[in-house]
Amino acid sequence: MSEGSRGSREATAALAVRRPWRTGNTGDAIARVVVAALGLSVLALAGLLIYELIDKSWQSITEFGLGFITSTTWDQVARKFGAAPAIYGTLVSSLIALVLAVPVSVGAAIFLSEMAPPWLRNPFSFLVEMLAALPSVVLGLWGIYILVPWVRDAVEKPLRSHLSFIPLFDGPPFGFGMLAAGLILAIMVLPIITAISRDVMLAVPNSQREAMLALGATRWEVISGAVLPYCRSGLVGAVILGLGRALGETMAVTMVIGRGYNITASLFQPASTAASTVASEFNEAAYGLYVSALVELALILLGITLLVNVLARLLVWRVARSPEVIAE
Amino acid sequence: MSGFAYRRRKTTSTLVLGFCAASALVAVGVLALILGFVLAKGISSLNVDLFTKLPRPEGEPGGGVANSMVGSLLTVGIAALIGIPAGVGAGVFLSEYAGARLGNIIRFTADVLTGVPSIVVGVFVYGMVVLKMGHFSALAAGIALAIIMLPIMARSSEEMLKLVPRSQREAALALGITRWRTILSVIIPAARRGLVTGGLLAVARAGGETAPLIFTALGNPFLSLSVAGGPIDALPLRIYRYATGPYSEQHQQAWAASFVLVMMVFAISLTARLVLTRRR
Secondary structure, eight states, X not given: OOHHHHHHHHHHHXXXXXXXXXXXXXXXXXXXXXXXXXXXXXXXXXXXXXXXXHHHHHXXXXXXXXXXXXXXXXXXXXXXXOOHHHHHHXXXXXXXXXXHHHHHHHHHHHIIIIISOHHHHHHHHHHHHXXXXXXXXXXXXXXXXXXXXXXXXXXXXXXXXXXXXXXXXXXXXXXXXXXXXXXXXXXXXXXXXXXXXXXXHHTSOHHHHHHHHHTTOOHHHHIIIIIHHHTHHHHHHXXXXXXXXXXXXXXXHHHHHBOOOOOOSOTTSOBOOHHHHHHHHTTTOXXXXXXXXXXXXXXXXXXXXXXXXXXXXXXXXXXXXXXXXXXX | OOHHHHHHHHHHHHHHHHHHHHHHHHHHHHHHHHHHHHHHHXXXXXXXXHHHSOOOSTTOSOOOOHHHXXXXXXXXXXHHHHHHHHXXXXXXXXXXXXXXXXXXXXXXXXXXXXXXXXXXXXXXXXIIIIHHHSSXXXXXXXXXXXXXXXXXXXXXXXHHHHTSOHHHHHHHHXXXXXXXXXXXXXXXXXXXXXXXXXXXXXXXXXXXXXXXXXXXXXXOSSOOOOSSXXXXXXXXXXXXXXXXXXXXXXXXXXXXXXXXXXXXXXXXXXXXXXXXXXXX
16 A cells, blocks of 8 residues: 555544534534634624724725824814813823722632632622623713712812822813712722632632642742742733723713813813713714714724733633643 | 841832732722712612602703613613524523534634624614614614623633533433433533523623613614614613703712613512523
């Protein structure tokens, strides 16, 4: 027998192992095509999404060029549009959210994975998931009538009277503004970061903890010396996924941020994010260039969130697939 | 070992663990705070009119949001009709057909798509459907929600289908059953609990979405049952409109509608959980 045919027979055998139920049936062929089309539709959707947004914002892209990102003018009457305040608002409100939410989330995750007994862990995890399931518009309603007055009277006024030499805490306390938006975003990313952090901490093998305990470590030293370093990249991934959610969150932010278009150091001033601008102005946009500029804002938002999500997924995937975790 | 250093280590440990326990309490406390207000304010303004009457002209008392509830059922229904079968199909492809490389590309893309802001999906469907049809519609809103459901559904159904033991597939095929019949009558029934859970969670997610509806459903103060005929209302959309408006009468109804929406979303999420954990 020739070398070549033996090779091809081996290849066929290998194929048969990989696809043990390959048959030549019409129903099978149709089923295969249908589910393959549905599977590939995920890819098509992603491509179409990017294409459509570029296509619809092309007028604005050609009109303003790169200046769209750096210009601070947003003037419907003069037909001049710049995204800088919206991009600034998106980044700053998300940053506030992370600063507030990350310590609490990681703390809660440590409690759930390292401290809580099982009878307490499950109900607590369930409640945290319920917080994630709250519709954004309901949080926005709560934000307008409960959170904003509280922020104005209990947070902004005292901060202003004691710390107004810091530019962040200067300016009239409106309630509606960057700080309220950051707070409501913190509430929204809290359950996400907590749930993922808890999962990656639970994936740390017990042998790691036991080794640390055997050295005479305290419970916190076990966590800081063994658990956290082991799942570091998973935690970073969790935080970045939370960031991705915060950047694109729309309704609750739109309802409490107050629709301001200035870049100011003060956190008390009304501001806007890319998502909130699109949400509140899209139906008012009366002419093509205006719509196109709003679509370009959406495109920029898509670009930022895609970047953040790709990064986060790569980090979380790496942890989830590392051999040690699978062995456990 | 000096007693001082040991005490300091113990103290640090206690303090940090105390902070962690407090953090968990904060997370749950925030939920209680929000739910408490929604319950208190919602129940006090809840009445039968909310479910049976249409919105009154602005500023006038009375009326309800029956049109929004019908609209929500219609749009989410359309979304479920498109998104769930498509998502399960994509899940079947990932678990039963796709090779390692293509499967990973699709999985990764689906994961990234779940992170795309829903408002971007709304703008996308506005361009793809609303502009092409020439008007807003329940269909456009349903498509937008279906696009949000698809990647979630694909990933969750793949995970559930993978849990079906390989031996069951082989047993069916050994009996001479074709592959597609095996999938339809052996694998999918075996995984149905998980698929139902995934579907319910996707519906709960879609039911609370507001942002993509702004440019696809638009809103409509009258009762509409038309799938493709014109603008339609939805509960989250009505809450948004009422909450940001100036009338206190509408604020009351926004709280009541929020109460209804939250109860529906929680009931669906809870059912999803029970379906999965119930023992045979």
